[in-house]
Amino acid sequence: MGISDRKEREKQEMKRLIIDAALRMFVEDGYEKTSIRNIADKIEYSPGTIYLYYKDKDELLYAVQKEAFSKMLETFQAEATSRSPWKRLEQIAYSYVNFGINHPDLYDLMFIIRAPMNTAEKKGDWENGDDCFKYLTDTIGDCMEKGLLRYTDPRVAALSIWSMGHGLVSLQVRCRFKVMQLADEQMSQMINLTIREFLRTIKA
Amino acid sequence: MGISDRKEREKQEMKRLIIDAALRMFVEDGYEKTSIRNIADKIEYSPGTIYLYYKDKDELLYAVQKEAFSKMLETFQAEATSRSPWKRLEQIAYSYVNFGINHPDLYDLMFIIRAPMNTAEKKGDWENGDDCFKYLTDTIGDCMEKGLLRYTDPRVAALSIWSMGHGLVSLQVRCRFKVMQLADEQMSQMINLTIREFLRTIKA
DNA sequence: TGGAATTACTGAACACTGTTCAGTATATTT
DNA sequence: AAATATACTGAACAGTGTTCAGTAATTCCA
Known part of the structure; x- marks a missing residue:
């Protein structure tokens, strides 16, 4: 099934997009200034979207860690x-x-x-x-x-x-x-x- | 001047009241759950009052430290x-x-x-x-x-x-x-x- | 190909945070 | 007793993490 493969791949790409943005913001703007909203802004998605890929902020931070x-x-x-x-x-x-x-x-x-x-x-x-x-x-x-x-x-x-x-x-x-x-x-x-x-x- | 002495004393007592409450809350409820509002609640004053005694949260934490x-x-x-x-x-x-x-x-x-x-x-x-x-x-x-x-x-x-x-x-x-x-x-x-x-x- | 079902995403809303400040009530001075 | 100074309030502001009804796009199946 090619479509579900692509879907899975896109999901992984989205997770990548999020953690890459988060990591960059940590390094460039500091941990304190890196909020879910700021990350969402940076990748041009709404805040809610991030929660479709990470259960909560802790889980996102785990991935960035x-x-x-x-x-x-x-x-x-x-x-x-x-x-x-x-x-x-x-x-x-x-x-x-x-x-x-x-x-x-x-x-x-x-x-x-x-x-x-x-x-x-x-x-x-x-x-x-x-x-x-x-x-x-x-x-x-x-x-x-x-x-x-x-x-x-x-x-x-x-x-x-x-x-x-x-x-x-x-x-x-x-x-x-x-x-x-x-x-x-x-x-x-x-x-x-x-x-x-x-x-x-x-x-x- | 007796009145200004008393005023000064009361001011110090109030600062004591605040840091004692804060310290107890750190120990009992943990640092994370200790907000300005929670401290204010505990000592039965409004949140704004704390700012009459400490410039900001950092200064209060400095005193508790x-x-x-x-x-x-x-x-x-x-x-x-x-x-x-x-x-x-x-x-x-x-x-x-x-x-x-x-x-x-x-x-x-x-x-x-x-x-x-x-x-x-x-x-x-x-x-x-x-x-x-x-x-x-x-x-x-x-x-x-x-x-x-x-x-x-x-x-x-x-x-x-x-x-x-x-x-x-x-x-x-x-x-x-x-x-x-x-x-x-x-x-x-x-x-x-x-x-x-x-x-x-x-x-x- | 057209309609139904699934999926992806939004953004307003909730409960919280630190902080400010006009307004009020009390205490002191004149 | 009136004017002034002090102490305090609590609503408001801008921010936080998180949820979820609603919408838009995509995929599936007849």
Whole structure:
């Protein structure tokens, strides 16, 4: 049946149109200014139409989050390619933190905002972050196989490295490092220094 | 002048009434459900009245944030009292993470939500977190004086410890550890294990 | 090919949000 | 007692996510 195939294809294209518009608006105008109405305006449809393709805003955000994660994975695949597991781990660390600081609104969607996780909760599992997490855990696995890390449990290693990276990014993008009273430039340097120092301490 | 004194006192009492109501609603009903109208309802005033005491919602949240930080400081002063600098640092670490996980909505206001920082931005500085941060940095200073930490720069030490703690709490309260596919109980254990392991690695 | 059935979309409406402000009621001053 | 100053109200405005009766276009079937 060719017609229902086309219908299905058009439906997927419409979903694409919506999430592409949403993603662009997040990056260009910020998360806060991106409302259902604004997205609808941008793609020249009525607000109601969006609800024919996504059950609610949470579900739309879940789809955009997925998109953001695939962008992060691309970044990892471009910037963390060393054949040495340890160097690759270092590359991931810097890549992660830079991604967060350079794309604060995508980072919000991926790791800070509640909304998309409501959909994950309903679905029963959250798969959007799987590939990026695997990129990290695989590298950690490689490091530990060769005895390059001072951890005994790979899950503790993953939790530590991720939490350190996320802590640095999220406190920075949410302005909490203001308490340290450093100039912007100094603060950036300090963050990089902290990553370097952390990597040094976990190295076997 | 007795009357203007009383007026001033009444004004402060009204501000108290508002932030106390707001703080209670954050804890009891959650941040999301706490609107200006709901706060006004709770204290039995009209919504407009709140704007006679706080310029906008950001300013009100700034005041509530201050309150939350003083609650955290009280927790530190109750739970991190060891005379040994190293043990005190350990106590602060666990105290911080437990506070965040037990009071997620206050933690939001203190370290995650943007709104209160808009007021800090306008004021030019953010003082709400000063006392808690000082509690940490003083203890770090004590540790380093006695050569108990593997850090050379106390600012890097503070940044590292805080970021690790914040990373653990915020990824947990925002459900991102779902990617690890562990049961709730296991996840909590893993977080505690990670703190222990981190403290072990930074100890001289 | 023409009429019926299905599908896609609209936009007004609902209940909510933060915020403003003319109007009122109370308290203070003269 | 009258004039002034203060405190408060609540309707109104522009925005939000979401729903749904109504319309327009498309597809199906006789």
